[in-house]
Amino acid sequence: xxxxxxxxxxxxxxxxxxxxxxxxxxxxxxxxxxxxxxxxxxxxxxxxxxxxxxxxxxxxxxxxxxxxxxxxxxxxxxxxxxxxxxxxxxxxxxxxxxxxxxxxxxxxxxxxxxxxx
Amino acid sequence: xxxxxxxxxxxxxxxxxxxxxxxxxxxxxxxxxxxxxxxxxxxxxxxxxxxxxxxxxxxxxxxxxxxxxxxxxxxxxxxxxxxxxxxxxxxxxxxxxxxxxxxxxxxxxxxxxxxxxxxxxxxxxxxxxxxxxxxxxxxxxxxxxxxxxxxxxxxxxxxxxxxxxxxxxxxxxxxxxxxxxxxxxxxxxxxxxxxxxxxxxxxxxxxxxxxxxxxxxxxxxxxxxxxxxxxxxxxxxxxxxxxxxxxxxxxxxxxxxxxxxxxxxxxxxxxxxxxxxxxxxxxxxxxxxxxxxxxxxx
Numbered sequence: 001x002x003x004x005x006x007x008x009x010x011x012x013x014x015x016x017x018x019x020x021x022x023x024x025x026x027x028x029x030x031x032x033x034x035x036x037x038x039x040x041x042x043x044x045x046x047x048x049x050x051x052x053x054x055x056x057x058x059x060x061x062x063x064x065x066x067x068x069x070x071x072x073x074x075x076x077x078x079x080x081x082x083x084x085x086x087x088x089x090x091x092x093x094x095x096x097x098x099x100x101x102x103x104x105x106x107x108x109x110x111x112x113x114x115x116x117x
Numbered sequence: 118x119x120x121x122x123x124x125x126x127x128x129x130x131x132x133x134x135x136x137x138x139x140x141x142x143x144x145x146x147x148x149x150x151x152x153x154x155x156x157x158x159x160x161x162x163x164x165x166x167x168x169x170x171x172x173x174x175x176x177x178x179x180x181x182x183x184x185x186x187x188x189x190x191x192x193x194x195x196x197x198x199x200x201x202x203x204x205x206x207x208x209x210x211x212x213x214x215x216x217x218x219x220x221x222x223x224x225x226x227x228x229x230x231x232x233x234x235x236x237x238x239x240x241x242x243x244x245x246x247x248x249x250x251x252x253x254x255x256x257x258x259x260x261x262x263x264x265x266x267x268x269x270x271x272x273x274x275x276x277x278x279x280x281x282x283x284x285x286x287x288x289x290x291x292x293x294x295x296x297x298x299x300x301x302x303x304x305x306x307x308x309x310x311x312x313x314x315x316x317x318x319x320x321x322x323x324x325x326x327x328x329x330x331x332x333x334x335x336x337x338x339x340x341x342x343x344x345x346x347x348x349x350x351x352x353x354x355x356x357x358x359x360x361x362x363x364x365x366x367x368x369x370x371x372x373x374x375x376x377x378x379x380x381x382x383x384x385x386x387x388x389x390x391x392x393x394x395x396x397x398x399x400x401x402x403x404x405x406x407x408x409x410x411x412x413x414x415x
Binding site: 035036079086 | 141142144145146147148149150151152153156174175176177180181267271272273274275278330331332333334335336339340
């Protein structure tokens with residue numbers, strides 16, 4: 001992994017909670033669906049590690065931002081589905097607003113630096 | 118059917134203490150691994166390779182379980198005021214102004230409509246219905262607006278859901294308005310059809326909203342609740358059950374007394390019995406929920 005990739009992966013990992021909430025906003029999903037949605041969105045270049053995701057689910061559930069329930073698959077493993085709660089939606093909206101504001105700041109700061117070089 | 122996954126999963130969880138939490142995680146991981154392995158097989162891997170790769174991607178499961186054992190729960194009561202202060206959300210001035218305006222509209226609407234219905238004010242039926250409509254809308258707006266506000270303990274409710282509560286309140290209040298119009302004789306008895314429609318639609322909508330409601334509490338409130346020691350009813354289910362039976366008995370007697378009072382001395386005495394029943398129930402609650410411990414005496 002190049003240094004650029006590591007930087008991007010780091011940035012992405014910093015927003016795992018919000019990203020998972022964003023995926024769940026489209027509908028209930030189980031772990032692998034969430035993982036796949038993120039992987040597909042990044043074009044498979046940077047993936048968020050599964051271990052990170054499991055830790056995220058647990059934290060989100062403890063904070064009441066998602067709820068989980070077991071699916072009724074008749075064969076194979078039973079899937080644990082996650083559903084976003086009202087609290088989760090509110091936190092997601094807040095995080096998106098914070099991200100938009102921060103992105104603007106960073107964009108402007110980085111542009112300043114670039115023009116100085 | 119690929120059994121490699123199950124064997125590899127058992128190996129991965131070897132040496133892990135099988136708490137319910139760990140068991141839960143294992144089952145969740147199993148389904149995800151199987152889905153991943155299916156995907157790899159569809160891409161052309163052999164079943165065995167797919168299983169190995171899926172498990173390898175997972176990493177060490179022990180790390181996942183360590184994440185959960187957080188820092189020791191803090192003492193709840195000492196920090197309660199501090200927590201409240203830190204998370205305090207001030208009501209928005211606009212919301213306060215709106216609520217006052219809606220309340221005035223509701224009170225004015227209900228008062229004028231009732232005066233009109235009882236014949237004190239010479240109002241035709243159209244404006245009476247209109248006034249109840251205005252009051253119900255105001256009540257609905259108060260409910261919907263409050264739910265979509267952020268509070269110290271709760272996140273704001275999404276707009277659609279708050280809109281649902283607005284509609285349910287409006288329908289229910291409007292239905293009750295029609296009940297009043299029929300009761301005062303302003304509308305003929307068929308007016309009760311509208312009342313029933315409104316109230317039933319409202320009950321259905323409220324039930325649906327209540328059944329599909331998800332958590333709105335903020336994370337700090339949930340952690341506080343988890344750290345609070347259980348109360349007596351949670352520790353002693355038999356005491357809680359006895360409380361339930363006593364409560365049922367108190368209200369049964371209260372309603373019997375209300376009925377007796379209504380048929381003997383007149384209906385305006387009925388609230389006395391109601392207040393008496395309520396006071397009795399509160400005393401019972403205090404006596405049973407905060408009584409000295411059983412084990413202390415023995």
